[in-house]
Amino acid sequence: MNKFKTVLTAGALALAPMTALAEDSSDPIVIPIHNWSSQIVMSHVVGQIFETMGNNVEYVTTDSQAVYESVRLGDVTLELEVWEGAFGASFRAALEKGGLHDAGDHNAVTREDWWYPMWTKDACPGLPSWEALNDCAAVFATAETGDKGRYLDGPVDWLKHGQERVESLGMDFVVVNAGSAAALWAEIGAAEADKRPVVVFNWTPNFAEAVWPGEFVEFPMWVDGCDKDPAVGPNPDALYDCGNPADGYLKKAAWDGMKDKWPGAYEVLTKISFTNPQIAEMARLVDVEDLEPEDAAAEWLEANPDVWKSWTS
Amino acid sequence: MADVANGLKVTATGPAQWTRGKVAVALVAVAVVLTVLRYVGLLPDALFRIPEAMIPPAAVWLDAAFNFVKDDLGLLALTRTLTEGLEWLLDITANLMFGKRRWPFLGPIPWTAVAGVAAVIGYYLDGWRMAALGAGTFIWTALIGQWTIAMETMSVLMVAAPLAFFIGLSLGILAWKHAWVNRAIKPILSVLQTLPFFTYLLPAVIFFKVGPTAGAVATTIYAIPPMILMTTLGLQKVSPEVVEAGNMSGCTKWQLLRHVYLPSARTEILVGVNQVIMLCLAMVVLTAFIGMPGLGAKLLAMMGSFKLGRSFEIGVTIVLLAVMLDRMSKAWVVKQPEHFERDTPWWRRHWYLVTGVAVFVFFCIAAQVVPVFAEIGRTQNFSQGKEIDTLIKAFLALDPVQNTTQMIRYVLNVWILNPFRDFLLSIPTPAFILLVTAFALSLGGKGPAIYAAIFFGLVALSGWWDRSVITLYSVISAVTLAILIGVPLGIMASRSEKWSRRALLACDTAQTFPSFIYLIPAIMLFGVTATSVVMSILIFAMVPLTRYTIEGLRTVPPEMTEAADMAGATRMQKLISVQLPLALPTMAVGFNQAIMFAFFMVIVAAFIGTQDLGQELQRTLAGTDLGKNFVLGICVSLMALTFDLTIMKWATHRKKALGLPD
Numbered sequence: 025m026n027k028f029k030t031v032l033t034a035g036a037l038a039l040a041p042m043t044a045l046a047e048d049s050s051d052p053i054v055i056p057i058h059n060w061s062s063q064i065v066m067s068h069v070v071g072q073i074f075e076t077m078g079n080n081v082e083y084v085t086t087d088s089q090a091v092y093e094s095v096r097l098g099d100v101t102l103e104l105e106v107w108e109g110a111f112g113a114s115f116r117a118a119l120e121k122g123g124l125h126d127a128g129d130h131n132a133v134t135r136e137d138w139w140y141p142m143w144t145k146d147a148c149p150g151l152p153s154w155e156a157l158n159d160c161a162a163v164f165a166t167a168e169t170g171d172k173g174r175y176l177d178g179p180v181d182w183l184k185h186g187q188e189r190v191e192s193l194g195m196d197f198v199v200v201n202a203g204s205a206a207a208l209w210a211e212i213g214a215a216e217a218d219k220r221p222v223v224v225f226n227w228t229p230n231f232a233e234a235v236w237p238g239e240f241v242e243f244p245m246w247v248d249g250c251d252k253d254p255a256v257g258p259n260p261d262a263l264y265d266c267g268n269p270a271d272g273y274l275k276k277a278a279w280d281g282m283k284d285k286w287p288g289a290y291e292v293l294t295k296i297s298f299t300n301p302q303i304a305e306m307a308r309l310v311d312v313e314d315l316e317p318e319d320a321a322a323e324w325l326e327a328n329p330d331v332w333k334s335w336t337s
Numbered sequence: 338m339a340d341v342a343n344g345l346k347v348t349a350t351g352p353a354q355w356t357r358g359k360v361a362v363a364l365v366a367v368a369v370v371l372t373v374l375r376y377v378g379l380l381p382d383a384l385f386r387i388p389e390a391m392i393p394p395a396a397v398w399l400d401a402a403f404n405f406v407k408d409d410l411g412l413l414a415l416t417r418t419l420t421e422g423l424e425w426l427l428d429i430t431a432n433l434m435f436g437k438r439r440w441p442f443l444g445p446i447p448w449t450a451v452a453g454v455a456a457v458i459g460y461y462l463d464g465w466r467m468a469a470l471g472a473g474t475f476i477w478t479a480l481i482g483q484w485t486i487a488m489e490t491m492s493v494l495m496v497a498a499p500l501a502f503f504i505g506l507s508l509g510i511l512a513w514k515h516a517w518v519n520r521a522i523k524p525i526l527s528v529l530q531t532l533p534f535f536t537y538l539l540p541a542v543i544f545f546k547v548g549p550t551a552g553a554v555a556t557t558i559y560a561i562p563p564m565i566l567m568t569t570l571g572l573q574k575v576s577p578e579v580v581e582a583g584n585m586s587g588c589t590k591w592q593l594l595r596h597v598y599l600p601s602a603r604t605e606i607l608v609g610v611n612q613v614i615m616l617c618l619a620m621v622v623l624t625a626f627i628g629m630p631g632l633g634a635k636l637l638a639m640m641g642s643f644k645l646g647r648s649f650e651i652g653v654t655i656v657l658l659a660v661m662l663d664r665m666s667k668a669w670v671v672k673q674p675e676h677f678e679r680d681t682p683w684w685r686r687h688w689y690l691v692t693g694v695a696v697f698v699f700f701c702i703a704a705q706v707v708p709v710f711a712e713i714g715r716t717q718n719f720s721q722g723k724e725i726d727t728l729i730k731a732f733l734a735l736d737p738v739q740n741t742t743q744m745i746r747y748v749l750n751v752w753i754l755n756p757f758r759d760f761l762l763s764i765p766t767p768a769f770i771l772l773v774t775a776f777a778l779s780l781g782g783k784g785p786a787i788y789a790a791i792f793f794g795l796v797a798l799s800g801w802w803d804r805s806v807i808t809l810y811s812v813i814s815a816v817t818l819a820i821l822i823g824v825p826l827g828i829m830a831s832r833s834e835k836w837s838r839r840a841l842l843a844c845d846t847a848q849t850f851p852s853f854i855y856l857i858p859a860i861m862l863f864g865v866t867a868t869s870v871v872m873s874i875l876i877f878a879m880v881p882l883t884r885y886t887i888e889g890l891r892t893v894p895p896e897m898t899e900a901a902d903m904a905g906a907t908r909m910q911k912l913i914s915v916q917l918p919l920a921l922p923t924m925a926v927g928f929n930q931a932i933m934f935a936f937f938m939v940i941v942a943a944f945i946g947t948q949d950l951g952q953e954l955q956r957t958l959a960g961t962d963l964g965k966n967f968v969l970g971i972c973v974s975l976m977a978l979t980f981d982l983t984i985m986k987w988a989t990h991r992k993k994a995l996g997l998p999d
Contacts (some may be wrong), residue, residue, distance in 0.1 A: 059634075059637045059641040060641050060642070061641075061642050084548045084630070085625065085628045086547050086548075086627075087626060090542065090547065090958070166864065167743075167747040167750055176865055179946070180956065181955070181956040200866075200946065202865050202945075202946045203943050203944040203945045203946035203952065203955070204944040205641050206856070206857060206860075207944060207946055209641075209642070209643035209857075210857045210860035211860060211865060213643055213730065214860070214861035214862070214864070217730070217733070310642070311642045314722065
């Protein structure tokens with residue numbers, strides 16, 4: 025069985041350079057899925073596009089940081105959502121080791137920063153400016169933080185530097201790190217009941233936008249080098265004294281072997297580019313409409329043929 | 338044996354024990370002096386915490402060792418070959434259970450056929466009730482729209498559980514045959530049983546590829562220890578008469594094992610099987626972190642998008658599967674093999690097998706005609722996710738609930754937990770080790786005390802001292818609260834047969850319900866704070882405390898309670914002076930398990946947000962930091978083992994002293 029596979033692969037690899045129109049291998053293209061809905065649906069959308077082209081597709085659940093190591097080794101074939109802020113570091117590390125490459129950007133931009141649900145504005149009308157936020161820090165105080173406000177940051181391993189920013193901008197906030205995305209939602213969900221003001225870490229595109237309308241806090245505009253050169257930004261002696269970039273990239277990554285093994289699918293992958301509204305719509309189908317990801321993907325493909333048909337032709 | 342007898346003498350005779358107590362007091366005194374010195378600022382920093390420079394770079398060494406074994410000795414190549422074999426097996430079950438496009442291209446088996454066969458097996462094992470449970474579980478799974486994901490999980494467990502069984506059985510036999518294997522295996526098993534699961538996961542991914550293969554391997558490793566222990570125990574118990582009979586009838590060594598030893602040890606081996614199944618199910622959610630598909634992965638995705646209702650339904654499915662498999666395997670333990678008269682026709686001897694096959698074939702054919710029998714479509718299921726969601730959220734938002742939890746949160750966080758944590762962190766490292774040693778000495782004696790000193794010394798040298806102390810603090814706080822709630826509950830429930838049974842059922846359910854699901858309501862009630870962490874551990878740690886309190890109290894010899902009644906004791910007097918002292922050794926086992934469970938759960942609680950070892954472990958999972966991952970895991974394991982050794986030693990002593998059976 026395996027020998028057979030190897031022979032097939034070897035054959036495909038040998039033939040690939042001869043003609044650009046070489047057949048895609050019949051081995052399944054392995055698409056990783058993670059634990060947030062937009063990525064799961066997008067993976068199914070792309071998987072189903074590949075299937076219409078006659079490819080075999082398989083999905084495997086993986087950790088969103090560890091996945092780059094797997095792409096590099098060819099255990100999985102591609103990754104559809106490389107967030108600049110969240111996964112940029114892992115992606116670049118894998119890129120340096122070799123084995124995977126950048127397969128182009130989506131049209132969508134990503135943003136990750138301090139965020140609040142709309143009802144918070146009632147208690148702190150000056151928002152979204154960060155100075156206004158700091159002035160009503162007491163509104164965000166809890167039993168444990170005394171008279172300082174409480175900011176719930178993402179998990180420590182997301183490296184969001186909330187603590188550094190509080191220090192560099194001299195804010196009256198205590199930074200608490202949640203342990204997982206689920207913990208962030210639970211806090212917002214609990215605050216929703218009695219419309220308690222909260223400020224937490226959040227990002228876009230994300231399902232949360234559909235469930236809880238809200239806004240990002242406007243920090244001093246991101247300037248390149250803000251994380252490396254203390255002189256950059258309002259505080260001349262500190263790093264991280266700016267907000268995060270408001271237009272981070274959203275990339276696709278591919279295993280180096282994909283180009284040769286599935287030339288057709290690879291060609292399509294490089295053309296694929298989703299926009300923010302399209303991604304939000306995919307997430308909405310699952311998170312609000314309660315569809316299963318496979319069905320949401322099928323529905324999305326049915327509703328938007330003009331978007332994806334141009335990539336395959 | 339001599340060792341135990343000696344130990345008993347020590348406990349029994351006054352002066353010896355007094356010496357032990359004296360040493361313990363001296364240790365505590367030194368610790369107090371050190372701490373006070375620290376407070377007044379006289380203690381040099383080097384004695385407060387081991388200086389960074391003196392900490393051996395264990396993680397770096399381990400990494401080098403791992404890399405050597407992995408690449409230079411070719412272990413990775415070997416395991417990757419094994420992976421292919423394992424993948425082949427997993428592909429077969431995956432094809433059969435949920436129709437993955439792999440050889441043999443037969444599946445998926447229609448859900449009705451699976452449910453039907455489960456009913457026949459249930460009926461064979463224990464009559465109609467079991468049949469209803471078997472079929473009911475699968476019907477629920479199909480109707481709720483979780484069939485495919487549940488079968489993804491089952492397809493891996495179907496490979497992992499038998500694998501764990503065979504490896505465990507073989508190792509168990511080896512350990513029983515050769516004393517040196519037994520000696521070598523015992524400490525490894527103790528470490529394995531206390532090692533946090535995150536430490537299994539990373540090597541599993543590196544050596545066995547992300548996905549179901551790594552999931553199967555991690556599950557197998559996690560489930561092996563009890564199988565080994567039970568096999569060895571069962572084989573040791575086989576009576577010499579039976580073996581002699583085997584010898585007399587001229588058995589070869591192999592025949593003796595196959596036809597004499599193993600059948601005689603049947604009960605223990607089947608208890609081992611039961612344990613294997615339960616541990617496999619406990620790993621369903623955790624292995625989702627390394628790409629195992631199925632119920633666990635879905636649960637994590639649901640929690641990631643704040644869908645409490647759907648998460649809850651998945652939890653129910655996991656509990657149902659666990660309860661069904663648990664009851665069935667227990668019924669199998671009790672069921673003795675049936676023997677037939679000579680010349681009974683084949684179909685009569687294998688009546689249930691024939692029925693099972695017939696039911697299976699019937700539904701497979703029926704499914705071709707009636708599509709609902711084959712698969713319940715996405716829009717046809719009865720999932721009430723949204724409604725349950727609303728219900729849970731409405732309950733959590735009720736004013737009385739909110740007010741109570743706000744108060745608990747305030748009192749616990751501000752007055753108890755945070756000050757307690759800061760206090761523990763303010764104790765100098767050597768003083769802390771002395772305190773733990775004194776505890777082990779006064780409870781367990783010299784042996785455990787030496788281990789305690791060595792183990793905590795190693796933790797101090799690992800360079801993760803503060804995080805270890807925070808981990809320990811969560812465990813101690815949660816277990817203390819669990820005792821305050823769980824033990825009285827157990828005492829009350831033990832008064833009547835009916836309530837005991839109900840409480841034990843509740844314990845079973847709480848234990849198999851995926852612990853992750855507790856986390857979200859805990860956060861919604863108590864925020865991302867220490868209280869949430871302690872509360873979610875508390876639920877889990879209460880289970881063994883309540884269970885063993887009930888068991889301890891109900892197995893107090895009736896002569897004893899009668900004697901107390903005759904002496905005219907009130908119910909309270911009887912409880913305090915007769916029942917509780919006699920039940921205490923058993924309760925200690927529960928206490929020990931509570932601590933082990935707490936160490937397990939404190940790692941899971943990293944998902945709420947902690948600053949302990951669990952958080953660091955969770956962080957390593959995303960990378961390839963094997964060395965650091967291992968060091969962190971060992972820290973948890975060493976602390977857990979210290980308590981395990983001490984408490985178990987104490988319980989054995991007490992039992993011996995009270996003349997109770999083990």
